[in-house]
Every structure is written in C-alpha cells, then in structure tokens.
Amino acid sequence: MENQNLNLLDRALGLDGPSEPWPLSGRVVLIEDCVETSGSFVLHQLVKRSLSPTSSNVIIFVAFANPFSHYDRILRKLGCNLVTQRDNKRFIFFDMLMLRCPDEGKSSEGGLVLLYEKILKTICGLPGDKKDYVTIMIDDISLVEVAANGGSDYVLDFLHYCHALTSEFDCSLITLNHEDIYSSMERPTLILQMEYLADILIKAEPLSTGLATDVHGQLTVLNKGTSHRLGRSGNKIHNFHYKVKENTVEYFYPGSRV
C-alpha cells in the first residue's frame, strides 16, 4: 500500500495505513448513490484496492446489476485484470442478473437462503490462508429486493446473515444501494438498518449546483471509529469532490483542483 498513489478516498477509508491486517477486515461498508450520481466507481476502486498485489484478499462479487464483461472492461482500464484474478481464484463472480425468487411466500426467501449458503460454502472451500481475507461485494441491494419480489424482510435477513460472516470469518461486506429510492418512503426500514449496520458510509451525490464536466459530484465518507486501532478513533466525516475518468478517479477538496 505504501508505494501506491493514495487518494483522498483511500485515506478516508483508512487504507493509508499498513496493509496487514487489511483495514476493512470485519467491517461493513455501505455505498449510497442516486440517479444523478452513480456510486459504482467507488465499488470499482475497492475492487482494485482489494486485489492489489500486496494484499491477499479474495473477493466474492455478487452481481445483480451488471455482467462480468462490464466489470472486466472497467477494471482493466483501472489496471486490474479480472480474468486473471478469476483464474487465480482471487475474484469469484456470482452472476445474479437473472435471479428471480419464485412468488409464493416461503420460496421468496428460499432464493436468498440459497445465495447465502453458496457464499458460505465458497468461503469455507477456500484454502486456509485465504479464508481470513474475504471481501463480499453486492451490487446492488435494490435489485436484491426486486429479486425477492419486494420481500425486504428476507433481504434484511440475508444481510444480517452476511453481517454475521464479518465477525465469524473477519471478512468485509461492501454493498451498494440507491438512497433516493427510500427517501420518499414513510418507513425506509431497509436503508436505515443498512446504515445502522455499516461501519463506513460512503455517499455519492451531486453538487448543489448540479452536474458539471469537471466536477462530477461529491463524496461524503463517514467512518465510524473502530477499536482495532490503538485507541478509539471516533467518527470521522470526510467530504470531497470527485471526477471520474476511464483509468482513475480524481478526488479533491472543493476549489483545490491541481
């Protein structure tokens, strides 16, 4: 990690420290975005960081939104070859684009239970040294709800089970959801619970002045302190602007474009 060019997001996530133990181990990260500003680029950056040569992470990527080819092309431009990583068993891709849990009550839950079991089986099937460095990524939770025919309770159960894995196996759980879907609801249980569970909240939203070609939006990172470090670090909020490019993302404080 020390040799890489670290950007503001890396620092906000605590990735600027030593890479062992992996700073996101055992932590839950929630990425929130909206129609105007997509937060997928954060997910791509986390994939890239997790698969860096200095770390020994394994990613289980549960995709509901885009197929493998989409991520492959994007990460290749970011300097990470997903096909190679997939062959080396460091990047395990679950294509859930066509998952649809059958309609009748209990079976809606069934589909997600099977998914959880598949994830658990994959983790248990990893060689001993890799088992401690798993990152589970889910893109994106609103589509998991659709796959479960609106059964938010089942989705929550599924997330809780995945969360349990973070303490059992020290794996990290990174999910993406669209905050604007829930903002008009009276009781947005799902998003509130997810925000509560999350150790790190990353929110991508447009600037108050709208979208522009040189500033694509702003990121707010809330990093709830952990007790892993020496002494509690307490909650830290970071806010900065970003511009997404093909092979990198530029992060900068407002007014300080270099």
Added chain:
Amino acid sequence: MATTKPRLSSFSRNLSAVSSSQTPGVKCGPNGTMFVSSGIADLDKILGGGFPLGSLVMVMEDAEAPHHMLLLRNFMSQGLVHGQPLLYASPSKDPRGFLGTLPSPASLKHDKSRDRESEQEKGLRIAWQYKKYMGENQPNFDSHRDNKQDYCNEFDLRKPLERHYFTRQRVNCVGIQDSKNLAALQEHCASFLAQHQRNDGSCALAGRIAIQSLCAPQCEHSNMDWEMLSFIKSLKGMVRSSNAVVVITFPPSLLSLSSTKRWQHMADTLLSVAAIPDEDKELAKLLSGYQDMVGLLNVHKVARLNTQVPFILEATTFSIKLQKRRFLVLECLNQAPVDGSSGSSYGTSGSCSGSSKAGTLDF
C-alpha cells in the same frame, strides 16, 4: 496458464470495423459497444451516437401530451427501415394498428432544401445563438444518396411507412391490456431476444423492442409494483447479453415515488418528455422560437455500458420542434434576446442580474 491466452487489449477495434460495414444501421461506439439510431438525428448526437445495443432506454411520459409517441414512432420506423426485427407491446386493443402511424423516411430532394434553409438562417442569428452552430459541421448532403444505408434517416411524420416494411416476420405486436400478468410479455421478449444473442465475434442483425406505457392503468398488472419491477429486471438481464435495444415508455405519475426511482435506476438511458403550455407569455419572453415548440425533452441519464465515466451533457433540456410540421428536431433552449428598449433585462437564468425573477425553466 493465463498468460498463454490471447488478451485483447481494450483498444482492439478489428471486430468492430468489420461489423459496422456489414450490418446496416449499426455503428460502433467506445468501450466495445455498438449503437443503433434512435431515429432522431439530433437525439443520436446528444446521446453520443445513439442507443447502445444491450441497453434499456426508458422514457417518462407526460400525462398532458403524447410526445413519447413521437420518440417511439421514430425508433420503430428506423428499425424497420434497416430491416431490424421489432417486437412492439402496447396496452391498446389493436397494437398492430399503430404500425400504420409510423413515419416514412423523407424523400431525398426534400432533405437538401431543408439544409439550405438552415444555412440561410445561420447568417441572421449568429449574435446570441452562436452556440447552436459552433463546432457543428453539416456535411449531410453526401450521405443522403442512399436512404436505406443511412445510420439515421430523416422521417417525414406526414408520410406513413410503406406496408411492406411491417411483414409478420419482422414485426411482432403484443397487446398487454388483457393479460393477467406480465408472464406472456416476458415470454415474447425472451424468445425475441434469444434470436439476437450476442456471440463473440459475430454481429447478427440488431433487434428492437418497444414497450409503450408499461404501467398504463388499463392493464391488470399496473398495480403490481413488484411484478413490473421483476419484469424489467429480467428484461434488462436478457437484453444485456443480446444485440437488441429495449425502449420502455411509462407514465411516472401513476407510480409511487419510490417505485419511480427504482424504474429510473434500472434504465441505462433515461429520458423524459414534457408538454409546453400553450400561450405562456412568461415562456414566450424567455425562450426564442417558443411558438414552434411542441414539447420539451429532458435527458436524465445516458447509458454507461462497460465504462464508469458519466456522460455529462452541457444542456439536458431540449425543445422538440416539428420543422415544416414534418420533421422532428431537437434544439437547445436559447434565451430570447434582452429587450434593450425597456431598459430592464428579463433573461433570468445564468445571468448575474441581481433582480432576477425565478424562471419556470432552469437551463
């Protein structure tokens, strides 16, 4: 092991160069995507090429005006002119009848006169509308030699498409009003898309699916929120791996806010149309060419397949105009000139004047 596999660099273009010349109506785009035309040249330009194959386009309707039909008609006609199979679903009793309202490509000589006219207009309007013409080369004359091979045709809304274009093999019409749920439509879409599966290397004929007013109230499924979302999700999953484009129009006023957001997130390209109030004096003062405007088109999201870079547009609101009441054009909104005689400026948005009244449009 991995090193012996030939790795295609992200810049390989061999495949695309071959396919674009062989397949009419398909153009290669960046990041390994291929475009088909929307049927409206201005819209193709705004969206950076057209609609990418494998993407889902959604158009949000306005309850007060049927402008989404203009987009739908041109989209469908363009596909038929290029011989691209079409699946059309609508909540009307006779979906096939709609085909009779599709426009035909304009005749050649008419195109030339239109371009000449716009050339003349340029000289008069340079002062404040310079942006409209900046950087725009109009070498359209040559490419109009053979209408059929054009990527995007100019459609004459007053001339109906010749019947031989919509033979049964090419067009499948499905009514969605009477079915209990969306299972039948999903079946139709699945079998249609199975014929357009994308295989590495080959570029089979592109297909188009047009679904009109998906959550229209006369359909039984219109109050089954999750059923509709599920349908869209599986459609999106299927089209992603195929050489087809799906256009869905829907009236967002009939969905809950939360559902509307879900639909918007599922779209790769998101457009909306809005009616323009008749005889709105405020707007007439604010915008030039107000009288010719039929409606407004807003571009909310542009498809980002295989890339993470957002497509930021300089302007997102365009006026829909009918030139000579026949040809659909989209124009940037232009502020009307400040009336010097009255001594006060009433151009509001973007200006530094302190005493600005709030405009109804923000652009």
